[in-house]
Amino acid sequence: MSEITASMVKSLRDRTGAGMMACRDALRETAGDEEKAIEVIQKKGLSKVAKKAGAIAGDGLVHAYIHGAGRVGVLIEVNCQTDFVARNEDFRQFVEETAMQVAAEAPLFVSEQDIPENEILARKAIFRGQLEEEAKQTGREKPAAAIEQIIEGKLAKWQKEACLLDQLSIMGDEKTIRQRADELSAKIGEKISIRRFARYELGEGIEKKKSDLAAEVTEALRGS
Template sequence: MTTISTDMIKKLREATNAGVLDCRKALEAAEGDFNKAVDILREKGLATAAKRASRAASEGVIDVYSHGNGRVCVMVEVNCETDFVGRSEVFRNFAHEIALQIAAASPLYIREEDIPQEVLDKEAAIAAAKAREDGKPEAIIPRIVEGSLAKFKDEFVLLRQKYIRDESKTVQDLLNETVVSTGENIVIRRFARWALGETTQDEA
């Protein structure tokens, strides 16, 4: 059996914000493999986040971020359950990271359920037309369309985007880790992103 050292637990705890006991159990289950232990904790985080998702979240913060000397501005509302967590450094940092993500990655929606059906239908039609144009067999076009829609969601849905600071995880993973760390339900409620001059052409 692999010996789990204090340093291993400390390193895992710093990387995941999970509790000491959870880190030890994850390392034991992973036989000392750090990456496997992270995955175990992430899976546990997902389960914990799902349990807490039904709890009301009406406290929190509105984070405002300006980038590039005022060329891009983001405003995002992130909610939690209590004012205590809403004022905590972990929660505030998370809200700010979400603002940075929105500024850098320009999502259009928070979750995939927010995408209007007509947008999905349009993307599916474009993908199918392109596949036919490329001479793809009719039998595989549904699979091509499915892949194209998944790619669209990964690019434009905030929670499905790769986290800009660590592309091995998604924004959903980051949210789940923060839920585990704070012990509360956390909701990214709404956001707005403005870029200088983006409407000028439309108004001309």
């Protein structure tokens, strides 16, 4: 079993709102796997967020973010369970920063569950074609089992880039958007969920000079 450190316990507590001992026990039970530990805590009803999970997340905020003098625009809907939380400054800041994330990193979906099956099949076909082309150029063909493993690895990497919840935050805290949402949920005691977003970029689909939009958004954030 891996060592359960104080930082691991704190991270789990921040995401669930459960007690320190409950977090430590859950991490020990799952050999330090934080995601599995969250499931353990929720099943035992120890999470402050889980206790309110039955409530409908029908409140929240629709927020518009415009970057670069109108070059990029984002509309995002983030839900909570009460209008009290919808007016909370931490919640509003999370919505604003998540909209900036969408502007900078251009995710395609909120989560893996939102990816259509035909999109997954299309991506696999692209990756398979790349491997076939590589085999032609090198004259070395990989075993079928190895090809499937590589394709699955490429797909997993693409999903992390394409899904907003799996992206690393541009805020520089080395946390994913999912982790930031979980921590906010634990802090305010209500489930926070990103429902949908739309991103528009000036001249999208038209060939134009490329720029580092992610760096621009991050710089704008620092200056605000």
